[in-house]
Amino acid sequence: MPITIDHARLLDFVQAVFASYELDPGDAHLCADNLVAADMRGIPSHGVARLKRYTDGIADGLIFPMNRPLIVTQSVSSAAVDGQAGLGQIVAAFATRLAIEKAQQTGVGVVTVRNSNHYGIAGYYAQMMLDQGLLGVSMTNSAPLVVPTFGKEMVIGTNPISLAAPARRHRPFFLDMATSVVPRGKLEVYNRENKSLPTGWAVGTDGKECTDASVVLDNMTKRAGGGILPLGGEGELYSGYKGYGLAVLVDILSGVLSGGSYTDRVYAKKDGKNLPPDVGHFFMALKIEAFIPRDVFLDKMDDLIDSLTQSAKAEGQNRIYIHGEKEYERFERYKKEGIPLQEKVYATLKEIARDRGLAFE
């Protein structure tokens, strides 16, 4: 049974956890808000369930909460940032603000980041750009969990792509998608429910179809072979090489162009010990008015959304969604009704509270 918790209370607690590392209130709020926003949008895998990985990362000397990002090089419209192994959220927000500033001055801001950590949901930073009236793009590479077409080793991350664009009557278009067919969390749900995985989600140690969730997850943990498939599935029949290609695109923009790591060089180990994760990000802000009048853009966005959602429905369906709609609706509902947390997650939060000398009941 999930335990429902008021979003403000959860936010306060998570913020207190980050503040206990001597972060200033703004930074602690940012990190907490990023995790809670994921829960509220319905992406619990990137929500407070992940807080323990952050506190562990700090304890293990892989995340340095007091390190601040540095600008390595910049031009009027571009910058490369070194995250200095700081908290991914602080690093990413810094880079996002830089992209926003440049876009406001020149129409375009592109910022790459190396030597960062997990930055939460990609969409959080696209939303930051949206909040400033800009069109926002956010990408990151991540721990390798995905097998390339014709391969059997996890060498690429689930490397998400996010784009947010405002509309007028409608909510913004808000895409935030992993380039794998499913996230690891989906395999865990099937495992808990003892259900066979659909064909085309994952492969076993031989690189061929495997529908046993517990086997796949176990192999993944041991890095014994096999893993999640890219969007488009196994082989070439459903164009799995496209999902694979998009994951590499994200790695080139986030990992290579930043001068950082990519593919299985992210979250690498040496002699059994974890190296600094060296996660890379890519942000692009576009100033709408640098291209067309804002009013024209907003009207066209409404019309684009109408052209899709008002088109004829497949038999048995009564609604065509636009990206972000479900998430914004869930966000508003959870804000009113509270956020449902798995008992296990709740217990972990209590454990963190004890460790950090904080109250959480």
Next chain:
Amino acid sequence: MPITIDHARLLDFVQAVFASYELDPGDAHLCADNLVAADMRGIPSHGVARLKRYTDGIADGLIFPMNRPLIVTQSVSSAAVDGQAGLGQIVAAFATRLAIEKAQQTGVGVVTVRNSNHYGIAGYYAQMMLDQGLLGVSMTNSAPLVVPTFGKEMVIGTNPISLAAPARRHRPFFLDMATSVVPRGKLEVYNRENKSLPTGWAVGTDGKECTDASVVLDNMTKRAGGGILPLGGEGELYSGYKGYGLAVLVDILSGVLSGGSYTDRVYAKKDGKNLPPDVGHFFMALKIEAFIPRDVFLDKMDDLIDSLTQSAKAEGQNRIYIHGEKEYERFERYKKEGIPLQEKVYATLKEIARDRGLAFE
């Protein structure tokens, strides 16, 4: 039986066809080279088989070969271009050169285009940026052939995304992919061979799975309902909404941000008559040296490609490809051995030669 033709001879002929519309030699070469390059890369659907659509478009007053693109607005790093219903290749190359110039000056160049026509393969313009040492991105919207998740009408294009990035020892990474699960041409191949379509490629008039290629193609031609599915297939099980979302991302950047058309507003009809296609494009050039030293980038690209292609192979597979590899290999082979053309395509070229008063034997 395909007819094999020397690539230089084919290029000369197609160039002569474009020159017969009083294009200057540079522009005629560009248009011809774009189509022949598609054949040489193994994308015949975008090759000289399409020449007739260009000559028809000119005859029908939808493409104006002598119109030249205009810059509507620009900043140091951005521009919006009106293609003036000119030839897509001339418009797109103009916009690409503008993006290159801006990137060379400021690190980043982003150019949107409205009121254009079909521009051939997306990758052609990414390659133009690559040839100038830049990282190149090219996208375009296109005629609506794809059904959104839970829909049954073709309201989105196959909206391709291309990214080209140089390496040192290896060939460049070269992604050029439609955001649909397959292109229309694939359905035509299955139809010719009387094979059932794989589940998850297309839907019928009710928006549900349809594996009869001739039925799907017939419905598509009549716009009777049904069409091609986005990357990820039908419904949500394989994340078809991701392919759908990527197609919308392309439409927002190419169609909305340019002030042009998008979704089924592209290639629209009114009272049974074709309106100007109003195709939109998006180009981004990134100057590598604005982010990291070029040598570092090239070495990291080689290492990224090695990390993927040298990883363990699935059972029964002996090679993991990187994007563009197959296409570059085919290009080199066809350059030496000639380009195989379907008899029907060859016959159409002869017909065009006759119409334009040109020799083609």
